[in-house]
Amino acid sequence: MKNSRRLFLKSACAVVVGASGYTIAKSSTESVEMDGKKYALVHDETKCIGCDACSIACREVNQVPEGVSRLEIEREGPYGEYPEQYFRFTRKSCQQCEDAPCVKVCPTGAAYKDPETGIVSVNSWKCVGCQYCIAACPYQVRFINPVTHAADKCDFCKETRLKEGRLPACVSACPTQALTFGDLKDPDSNLVKVLKTAPNYRSKTELGTRPKVFRIASQEGDITL
Amino acid sequence: MSPFHFDGLVWHWPIAIYLFLAGVSAGAISFAILLKHFKLGKDAYKSGFIQAACIIAPLAVFAGLGILVLDLTKPFDFWKILVFYNSTSVMSVGVAVLMIYQLILFAWLICVFKEPVLNWCNGRWPLLIRLLNALVKHEPSITGFLAIFALSLGAYTGFLLSALTTYPMLNNPVLPLLFLISGLSSGAAGTLLGGVLLKGDPDGKEVHFIHNIEIPIILVEMVLLFTFFIGLILSGGQSKIAAMRAIGEGFWGWVFWGGIVVLGLSLPLAFNLFMKASSKRKFSYVAITASCSLIGVLLLRNFILYTGQMTVA
Numbered sequence: 173m174k175n176s177r178r179l180f181l182k183s184a185c186a187v188v189v190g191a192s193g194y195t196i197a198k199s200s201t202e203s204v205e206m207d208g209k210k211y212a213l214v215h216d217e218t219k220c221i222g223c224d225a226c227s228i229a230c231r232e233v234n235q236v237p238e239g240v241s242r243l244e245i246e247r248e249g250p251y252g253e254y255p256e257q258y259f260r261f262t263r264k265s266c267q268q269c270e271d272a273p274c275v276k277v278c279p280t281g282a283a284y285k286d287p288e289t290g291i292v293s294v295n296s297w298k299c300v301g302c303q304y305c306i307a308a309c310p311y312q313v314r315f316i317n318p319v320t321h322a323a324d325k326c327d328f329c330k331e332t333r334l335k336e337g338r339l340p341a342c343v344s345a346c347p348t349q350a351l352t353f354g355d356l357k358d359p360d361s362n363l364v365k366v367l368k369t370a371p372n373y374r375s376k377t378e379l380g381t382r383p384k385v386f387r388i389a390s391q392e393g394d395i396t397l
Numbered sequence: 398m399s400p401f402h403f404d405g406l407v408w409h410w411p412i413a414i415y416l417f418l419a420g421v422s423a424g425a426i427s428f429a430i431l432l433k434h435f436k437l438g439k440d441a442y443k444s445g446f447i448q449a450a451c452i453i454a455p456l457a458v459f460a461g462l463g464i465l466v467l468d469l470t471k472p473f474d475f476w477k478i479l480v481f482y483n484s485t486s487v488m489s490v491g492v493a494v495l496m497i498y499q500l501i502l503f504a505w506l507i508c509v510f511k512e513p514v515l516n517w518c519n520g521r522w523p524l525l526i527r528l529l530n531a532l533v534k535h536e537p538s539i540t541g542f543l544a545i546f547a548l549s550l551g552a553y554t555g556f557l558l559s560a561l562t563t564y565p566m567l568n569n570p571v572l573p574l575l576f577l578i579s580g581l582s583s584g585a586a587g588t589l590l591g592g593v594l595l596k597g598d599p600d601g602k603e604v605h606f607i608h609n610i611e612i613p614i615i616l617v618e619m620v621l622l623f624t625f626f627i628g629l630i631l632s633g634g635q636s637k638i639a640a641m642r643a644i645g646e647g648f649w650g651w652v653f654w655g656g657i658v659v660l661g662l663s664l665p666l667a668f669n670l671f672m673k674a675s676s677k678r679k680f681s682y683v684a685i686t687a688s689c690s691l692i693g694v695l696l697l698r699n700f701i702l703y704t705g706q707m708t709v710a
Contacts, residue, residue, distance in 0.1 A: 273562055279489035280481040300477050301470025304488050307407040310563040310710050321470040379562050379710060 208288035210356040210384070211328055212268065213343075214366050217390035219350035220261040222247050226342035226351065233332050233341035240315045242266070242326040243342055251393045258392035266313050266326040267375060267383030268292050274305035274314060274323075283323065290356075290384070291330050296322035310379050328353070356384065398707065400648035406706050411468045413698040416554040417583065418461030419495075420576060420694065423551040424584015426454040426502060428607060430544055433509065436606050442510050446603040449591025450584075451506055457587075458499060487560045491553040498546040505543045508536045551580040558705065566629060566639035567705040575621045576701075579694050582614045586665075586690035593683050600678040608669050608678075611690075615666045622657075639708035649704045652696055661693010 222245050230236065230243040242265060249259035272292045274283045282298035283305050285291070299322035306314045306323060317324035329340040338344065343351040354363030372386045401409075429450035433441040441447045466475045479496070483489045507514065511533050518526055532539070555573030562568050585607050593599050629640035644653045668686040672678050 276485045277488065277560060279483055279486045279492060280477050281483045282481075298477060298481060299471070300474045302478070302488065303407050303470070304486070307706070308561050308563060312405060312563070312709065316470050376710065381562075 208286075208290065209358075210290040212354065212356045212363055212384040212386065213328065213340075214352040214363060214372065214386045214388065215263040216350045216352070216366075216370070216388040217261060218388055219348045220245070220263075220390075221348055221350075222259055222261040223347065225345040225347060226263075229341040229345035230326070230329075233329060236324075237318050239318065240324070242313075242324070249393060260390045260393040262387070263385065264311070264313060265385070266292060267311050267381065267385045268326075268328065270382035270384060271380060273308040273310065273379075273381060277304045277308040279304065286330065289328075289330060289334070291328050292325075293327050293330060294323050294325065296320045296324070299323050310376050310381065311383075398647075400703065403707060405709050406703070408702060408706065409468075410699060410702075411464050413702040414695075415461040415465045415468075416557070416576070416702070417695050417698045418457040418464070419554050420551055420580025420698075421583045421587050421691075422454045422457035422461070423498075423547040424581040425450040425457070425588050426505075426543065426584070427547045427551075427581060428585050428588050428610075429454070429509075430505075430540055430547075431610070432603055432606060434540070436602055439512075442513060444592070444601075444603055445595035445597025446588055446592030446601075446607075447509065449595050449597070450588040451509060453584075453587045453591055454502060455499070455506070458495070458502070462495065487553070487556045491550075491557060494546060494549050494553055498543075498550050501539060501543045501546055504532055504539045505536075508533050508539060548577065551577040554580065558701070563709055564639070564705050565632070565634070565636040565710050566643065566708060567701070568710075569625060569629065571621055571625045571628060572701070575618070575625055576698075578614060578618045578621060579697055582611060582618060582690055583694035585611050585614070586687040586694075589683055590687035590691065593680050593687075599680045599683045604678055604683060608672060612666065612669050612673070615662055615669070615690075619662055619666075622662075635708055635710050639705070642707055643700070643704035649700055652700050656696040657693050657700060660689055661696060665690045665693070 224245055227241060227243045227245060231241065234242060236242050244264040246262045246264050247259050248262070250257040251260070252258055268291060270290075272283070272285060275285055275292060278284075279302060280298045280300060282295045282300070284293060284295065286293050296317070301316060301321055301323070303316065303323070306312075306316070314323050314325045316322070328334065333340055333344075339353055340351075343353045352363050352366050354361035356364065358364065366388075367386055370388045372388050374383045374386055377383070429441075429447055432444070432447060432450075437444055437447065466472050469475060478489070478492050482493070507529060511529060514529065515526065520526075552573045555576030558567045558576075559569055559572040589604065589607055592603065597603065626640050626644060629636040631637075642649075644650055665686050668682060668689070672682055672686070
């Protein structure tokens with residue numbers, strides 16, 4: 173009796189450890205290679221003038237309600253003395269991570285990476301609003317849409333402009349051509365050319381998220397340690 | 398920075414209460430299993446402490462799940478969590494654990510209260526009696542699985558938060574262990590408090606047994622809490638900033654040192670050692686010690702949840 177119980181406990185533990193270990197190992201080694209595109213964006217901070225044309229266009233095209241936003245331009249500064257004054261502008265929007273924390277934590281699979289475009293998207297019907305993805309996103313760009321009550325964020329205009337075969341609203345609206353959009357897998361695309369010629373960086377790469385929004389650093393402003 | 402409203406705050410106190418209740422449920426049923434297995438045997442159902450644990454465990458887990466569902470932005474769509482699964486999501490795995498846990502919990506409760514149920518049936522409903530006997534035949538397996546799932550549930554409450562890379566303080570390997578151990582201690586406290594309220598003997602063998610386990614559990618909890626914060630401080634960078642913001646000056650610093658370290662850990666430890674040394678345990682001693690532990694764990698859940706979200710990687 174006692175031995176059978178012990179055997180049972182041992183084997184049950186082995187099954188639990190094995191099953192959870194397998195799931196974790198599988199999820200970490202899995203790199204799904206798709207035939208589809210891999211869309212990415214470059215924000216050239218040296219060209220950005222912080223006019224907010226991009227965020228206004230985004231709100232218009234994607235019908236983003238007031239009080240929340242898919243795209244914001246953050247302003248730092250001013251640096252220096254008038255008239256030699258500068259601001260530093262950075263883009264705050266979904267970083268389209270290759271290894272997206274929001275996709276990993278979503279309990280229903282409402283947050284998913286579209287296999288054809290590589291764009292991290294939200295299925296608002298599947299979303300129950302647990303807000304786990306909002307907490308999991310280290311870039312803090314996800315929000316609950318007050319109209320749909322589902323999680324929402326930038327999807328490179330996948331459901332609006334890309335469907336019409338046009339560029340994302342922010343890219344078209346930018347008056348200084350600070351934004352370049354394209355397919356990372358296409359070596360002849362403007363995007364790849366820009367990335368190959370200008371030194372660029374991505375935000376919080378140390379977290380292993382592998383974001384697909386690249387930035388060309390502004391030379392203005394103070395150097396911080 | 399206001400303690401309850403700041404940038405980056407996503408999850409509020411209802412989540413802390415849910416984590417607390419899940420821990421209490423897992424802890425209470427773990428102690429009920431231990432009491433039945435090592436001390437009480439077949440007559441377990443007559444003990445006020447077993448009765449208390451068997452009331453607390455299902456009620457706490459139901460209340461916790463209820464709070465969780467109400468906290469969704471789409472409460473009426475909660476069934477989608479049960480239908481769609483994502484094996485990489487800690488929450489999804491946790492929901493599966495919670496569902497199986499509740500099933501096994503009820504199977505075990507039926508086994509424990511077999512005699513009163515049979516007496517109540519009084520020979521009626523032969524189908525029910527046959528079902529009952531079939532369940533009781535598998536009681537050892539049910540007990541084993543319940544123990545595993547209770548511990549999984551206790552650890553899950555920690556893994557849920559430690560999966561968040563956004564927050565360096567939460568993304569911490571010690572957190573699941575800390576939540577598991579503090580969940581067990583809150584379950585023990587809930588069982589003791591409920592037991593004495595249900596006219597259990599405050600100097601009975603159940604109390605002696607639980608207190609003997611509670612002392613090492615409190616010590617381990619202190620070590621884990623120490624490791625948790627020293628680990629963060631030694632990691633440097635945002636982790637260190639997060640730790641100092643949490644336990645340094647301010648509202649949450651008071652909660653940590655006064656509410657968790659003194660009221661929730663040191664006082665119960667001192668009371669337990671005192672009760673162990675002095676021979677007789679009284680109702681008031683047991684009830685006050687248990688209340689301190691429960692408040693301490695509830696504060697710990699809120700403290701970790703709020704201060705964890707204060708600092709972003």
